[in-house]
Amino acid sequence: MSHEMNSLAPELLTGQQRMILVDWLTQLADDEFIIGHRDSEWLGLCPTVEEDVAFSSIAQDEVGHAVFYYELIQELEGVSADDLAFQRLAHERKNSLLVERENGDWAYTIVRHYLYDLWDQIRLDAMVESRYVPLAHGAKKMKREEYYHLIHFQHWFARLTKCGGEARERMKNAMELVEQDLDDLLDMGLYETDLFSWGILTKSSEEMRSEFYSRYEELWRDMSDLSERKLIFSKQISKGRMGQHSPALASVLENMTEVIRFDPNAQW
Amino acid sequence: MTQTHNGKQKKERFHQILDEVKDPEIPVISIVEMGMVHQITVEDRTIWVEVMPTFLGCPALEMIRSSIRERLLQEPDMDEVFVEFIRDPLWSSERISPIGKEKLAGFGLATPAMDGLDQVECPYCQSSGTSLVNLFGSTACRSIYYCRSCKEPFEAMKPI
Numbered sequence: 001m002s003h004e005m006n007s008l009a010p011e012l013l014t015g016q017q018r019m020i021l022v023d024w025l026t027q028l029a030d031d032e033f034i035i036g037h038r039d040s041e042w043l044g045l046c047p048t049v050e051e052d053v054a055f056s057s058i059a060q061d062e063v064g065h066a067v068f069y070y071e072l073i074q075e076l077e078g079v080s081a082d083d084l085a086f087q088r089l090a091h092e093r094k095n096s097l098l099v100e101r102e103n104g105d106w107a108y109t110i111v112r113h114y115l116y117d118l119w120d121q122i123r124l125d126a127m128v129e130s131r132y133v134p135l136a137h138g139a140k141k142m143k144r145e146e147y148y149h150l151i152h153f154q155h156w157f158a159r160l161t162k163c164g165g166e167a168r169e170r171m172k173n174a175m176e177l178v179e180q181d182l183d184d185l186l187d188m189g190l191y192e193t194d195l196f197s198w199g200i201l202t203k204s205s206e207e208m209r210s211e212f213y214s215r216y217e218e219l220w221r222d223m224s225d226l227s228e229r230k231l232i233f234s235k236q237i238s239k240g241r242m243g244q245h246s247p248a249l250a251s252v253l254e255n256m257t258e259v260i261r262f263d264p265n266a267q268w
Numbered sequence: 269m270t271q272t273h274n275g276k277q278k279k280e281r282f283h284q285i286l287d288e289v290k291d292p293e294i295p296v297i298s299i300v301e302m303g304m305v306h307q308i309t310v311e312d313r314t315i316w317v318e319v320m321p322t323f324l325g326c327p328a329l330e331m332i333r334s335s336i337r338e339r340l341l342q343e344p345d346m347d348e349v350f351v352e353f354i355r356d357p358l359w360s361s362e363r364i365s366p367i368g369k370e371k372l373a374g375f376g377l378a379t380p381a382m383d384g385l386d387q388v389e390c391p392y393c394q395s396s397g398t399s400l401v402n403l404f405g406s407t408a409c410r411s412i413y414y415c416r417s418c419k420e421p422f423e424a425m426k427p428i
Binding site: 050053054056057058060061062063064065067068133134137138140141142144145147148151152 | 326407
């Protein structure tokens, strides 16, 4: 089957399709933008100099992906990518609560990013054959870059859980903290069924989530003496995807919009 | 027919000129040798250059755009230059030309094969006794290695 044959051309989208696509792109863009910013906050503070280097690169990749998604929205809505990134209020943001949380300790940082990247990979897999061709092209590119992030976090995750002692204890705490935000991360907003039925995604949200949970359970199993975990998605009232955020997002936004508030015409 | 011939010659000339535009992060290699130039279209005094970005978040992209513009606008028969970063086809490290790879090696940068993260040859002494120090390096597209034979650290392009 060739998706090129019946692709959704930007100029032929109905108003409804456009709205749903923009909602989805906003979730993706905001997730990548905020986690990228959190990554950048580690600069100079990482446990090793190698990690300073790694986190700077990873931050740069994630923000680059956010720019890609913001530019797709720009093409559809005519609002500039910079304005989308810097001029929206907290309640207009659709990132998950997980990515806005403060960095916490190294264990939380690693667990959060690893689980986020596992989910991101599932999302990208569902987009590489998207009927919205510009999205499919970007997803292919991002998958190749994210491959390196996944290897990196996989290594850290394995090292910290296998070494025992304080590290393992902290990893366990981190897992429990991150787990509280997983439903919010895996929520795909009001229109998730339409994303699949219109071929913007080639997998249903249920399929994507069950794929994630089976990987998650594997992780718990690998950590042998950590108890078994069986997660079931409970779609409560969606928070992050609906613009309901924690105070942590406000402080991120305050920090990242400092320049533009000082000088709206600043060039960077 | 003469016109088509002239058009082709013109295109080739501009392609050669683009070979003078260097990658701002690796000044020994041109964007053509990096395999980043997909195609150029010339119409009268206007040129469109389609460039494949190496990494989506590469901060050098805007610099590359302005270097291309500046260089091509120096030509007397050129008035307008449009540079577009495209996502199809995708850039891959396999697009780096053989000359490009040689120049990168001279710069201390290895270019491993797609599945060759673990078998990277030292660009200084050609030893294969090397080890990966950090998947991430000084730019998004590089990793850091160490050569156990000549005891030199070096970088490698991430195979993507």
